[in-house]
Amino acid sequence: MTTPATLRNGRPRVAITGLGVVAPGGIGVKAFWDLLTSGRTATRSISLFDATGFRSRVAAECDFYPEEEGLSPQEIRRLDRAAQFGLVCVRDAIADSGVAGLVPPERIGVSIGSAVGCTMRLEDEYVVLSNGGEKWLVDPAYLVPHAYDYMVPSTIAAEAARAAGAEGPVALISTGCTAGLDSIGHGLRLLYENSADLVIAGAADAPLSPITAACFDAIKATSPDNDDPEHASRPFDLNRHGFVLGEGAAVLVLERLDDARARGARIYGEIVGFASRSNAFHMTGLKPDGREMAEAITVAMAQNGVAPEDIDYINAHGSGTKQNDRHETAAFKRSLGQRAYEVPVSSIKSMIGHSLGAIGSIEVAACALALTHQVVPPTANLHTPDPECDLDYVPLTARDQELDMVLSVGSGFGGFQSAMVVARGSAA
Template identity: 40%
Template sequence: MVRAGSDYKRVVVTGMGAVTPIGNTLSDYWDGLLAGKNGIAPITLFDASRHACRIAGEVKDFEPLDYLDRKDVKRMDRFAQFAVVASKQAIADAQLDVTDLNAEQIGVVIGTGIGGLKVLEDQQEINLTRGPDRCSPFMIPMMIANMAAGLTAIHIGAKGPNSCPVTACAAGSNAVGDAFRLVQRGFAQAMICGGAEAAVRSLSFAGFASARALSTRNDDPAHACRPFDRDRDGFVMGEGAGILVLEALDHALSRGARIYAEIVGYGMTCDAYHMTSPVPGGEGAARAMQLSMKDANVTPDMVSYINAHGTSTPANDSTETTAIKTALGDPAYDIAISSTKSMTGHLLGGSGGIEAVAAVKAVHHDRVPPTINLENPDPACDLDYIANQSRQMPVEVALSNSFGFGGHNVTLVFRKYRP
């Protein structure tokens, strides 16, 4: 919130990029969301025949060589490729030139939940079968989580603030919120921010399945991810990246940039309750929403749309519903809500990035994407979840929720830009 007498800057979104299971560009992703496109299918990235869950939201027809040199591609894990490609898209969309004159004023914050899991799997196999001296000298820099942010800065020349939140499924939203604070307080003129993940791997599926977190609707992947539906049986993993360019309003105006929306609020809390389960009643999530609205100087009756965390797990969806009611009171029943994970799957640390993109597009176009596969509403989930069809409606203020293992809760607030 820009308080009277403060030196805080207004911050706007001037560019976006997306690599997702339903489209590898911003326009394809948005069109897919509005069309209710399903991105869930049988796994092709590894042999899943022995796994309880054999479906995922894979990124299809992704060609990093359209954006990167062959040598660079070979030295980057898939999650970092997604991040760099989506960042290049976002910068082009913003028409933001990074030069020697402004490089120190442009930074990068990209979150991830896991990082280079494929590299870790592949190199461990080499270590066990061929010996430790055959492991790649690039193993560590390809695997570590911060490399999406680091490589993005290298490839675009951004010398400003650079970091990588690793807050599980809240990481992408933390990245956007942290970037917002940096621009708001004058530490950068512009920030490239969001989340990336490429964890559709055998090891991660083994772990999540052992925790009984994944859907096992393998015979019907198109309908497996069904947030807020009484027949939901777990989340479906996805992969990809969503990136936003956040810019100080005065800087954006000085160069005649197109403005999608204004980012006005950021709230984060911790449940301090359990490693994986949300606190009953969603107290931590409710506080994140309340803090974000206070930061934005927004009241519940001003909120038009919420992009829900909406994972399609039994515990999350009912808890988030309760948290929304607690945070917003009676106006909660009049707010349009959707879970775009129903189409993309759950990108873990990348989800906050693509969902922030969806929220900004909703504000910009006055149209909200649906929750697909919502056929039998759970009585415990009794809000307006925009079932199965997108909706044209005025969107003045949008919230985007992300909650992660460890009890991390993040809410971002976007508002229609008004001069």
């Protein structure tokens, strides 16, 4: 049986032909997938900065040694940690896809998501220029040549584009915590409208710096379970106390399915739907009914005539805040009806934390791997079900399961809700 070259709505089918991942618990696709299927967690006490005095002192950190990942001394000196993550992922994903040299530079597009950009280095430089916050009129005498590169998040996309050899459309998408889904969604559009033949899409964030941690402290969004860091991220559990900050990146190589087949590429999966909606309600608050996320899911599914029964797994946003997990559970019921109670749902944030804009792309990478390996990653630390979260959240252990179609969702500050449908890569 051959699948058609287009989706039901007439758009070309898009294949994922390469993956690059930098995540807590291990660098590279293999380490990432090993962690997710083991049910181990990569959350720990913060070591990247001195978190004394912070309300939340747990995080999911990457054991990232840039020299070992092949970054040059100049790249290490110049680039913010998020840009470094992105660079490693772009190189890995292109190598994985075997597409290098096959597409002319002007037909390669790049779409990278990030919520907080290069703020880690931006803060570091501020501390020096202000002499530890002493001066409002920071002193330009101590300026480093790269300070402006840290001020504009677009640097991450520019570096990714250079690494990819791309000279087509390049953008950084910064819709907060849905940026990693939205950047892939933007990448799809570039292929749909024929602005590119190859798109490097993904997201990177490195928010484990004092100011970003303090942001979430101030609104009590992050977990204060400092005494038990390995079990601090507890999505859907009755005793969840907020999310655990993470960091990382994931990059996908996207091509039209026809092109991927023609060159005999390995196909991790096909992206068959994407939509985003906004709740226009509150910058941080969510209405419990999940209405707008449900709408995004419904619209994404409709793009290829996907029915609720077709969905075999949901990779949840599952941040582990009280309101998110309720909101999302309601959204699944609202969009999928009875199917919501049958389909496995899990949150990999239980293991690798919430890396803000990056996580959406990391989760799509997890979906592609789930489809490839026919395994559903679990929700770690889920011991005490919350009566308000009454779906099958795949607690503690991974599950072998036949998967043809999976859904990944994201929800973020600003009220943004995004949904993506990924299908098993059909044979050539």
